[in-house]
Amino acid sequence: MRLMILCLGYRVLLPQVNQRGNSRNADKKCLCFGGQQSASEILQETCCHIRRLQKEVEQLSERLSELMDSVDISDIDRRTLQNFLQQ
Amino acid sequence: MASFDPSVDSKEAQEIGDQAVDHNSVNAVPWRSEAEQRIYSRRLVEALRRTPSSATKPRAAGQVRETADRVLATTARGRTRWSRAILGRWRKLPSQHKKVKKASSTAGLKRTRIGGERRNRLPAVQKKARVLSRLVPGCRKVSFPNLLEEATDYISALEMQVRAMTALAQLLAGGAPAGLAGGGLS
Numbered sequence: 001m002r003l004m005i006l007c008l009g010y011r012v013l014l015p016q017v018n019q020r021g022n023s024r025n026a027d028k029k030c031l032c033f034g035g036q037q038s039a040s041e042i043l044q045e046t047c048c049h050i051r052r053l054q055k056e057v058e059q060l061s062e063r064l065s066e067l068m069d070s071v072d073i074s075d076i077d078r079r080t081l082q083n084f085l086q087q
Numbered sequence: 088m089a090s091f092d093p094s095v096d097s098k099e100a101q102e103i104g105d106q107a108v109d110h111n112s113v114n115a116v117p118w119r120s121e122a123e124q125r126i127y128s129r130r131l132v133e134a135l136r137r138t139p140s141s142a143t144k145p146r147a148a149g150q151v152r153e154t155a156d157r158v159l160a161t162t163a164r165g166r167t168r169w170s171r172a173i174l175g176r177w178r179k180l181p182s183q184h185k186k187v188k189k190a191s192s193t194a195g196l197k198r199t200r201i202g203g204e205r206r207n208r209l210p211a212v213q214k215k216a217r218v219l220s221r222l223v224p225g226c227r228k229v230s231f232p233n234l235l236e237e238a239t240d241y242i243s244a245l246e247m248q249v250r251a252m253t254a255l256a257q258l259l260a261g262g263a264p265a266g267l268a269g270g271g272l273s
Contacts, residue, residue, distance in 0.1 A: 004235045011239050043215035046238060050222045053245035060252040061152035067259040068135065084258050085129050
């Protein structure tokens, strides 16, 4: 079971290291991958990460709804849209 | 209200199949691939086009959120529990507003008072796991290994969702993906 939590930890924590430069925290977690406590930390961080992402989606939804009010999404230049979708 | 075509183009399916990296076992949707993000973006745009515009702003934001989640769940192709749970929201309650599973921060810390103060013998891991099970849709009663698998996949999917919606917002805001303020907002 601990191994699975470790895998989750690598999945959740390491990308954040790269993105945010939060290396100090992540180092502590990576090095402590032994005790029960760090497993709990990984789960905690996972929960925080999910909440953060969900909140971001919420904010993006608000932003998109505002933009859709001012820009009719059907009117977007078809080519622009295709470029966007082809990227 | 199944307005989505869950079947993927055969060409795209092949592209995805080639890229499908099997992280653990069950979930082979490559959320990090650009192809997957393209598919999601396209479906999201189509779905948003079909969404009738609402009068009040909070309602519209909620609609966008629901649409975004529903398209995300559809893109998961029914392979994960969380995605099926999201799709199940609308199947079961077609007329009502969806049951919002509020990921309240105190949910996991709810102390079941079994006797005295020190009786809270659940190890921290189990407590945190319970919190996690409430955050991932449809995973309240799954086994711990499955929960971790679902959570991992859910996180990847959410991250893709954020990337796609961010890009779409930038597109609508002015076209230049460099983040210049567009002329859309007044």
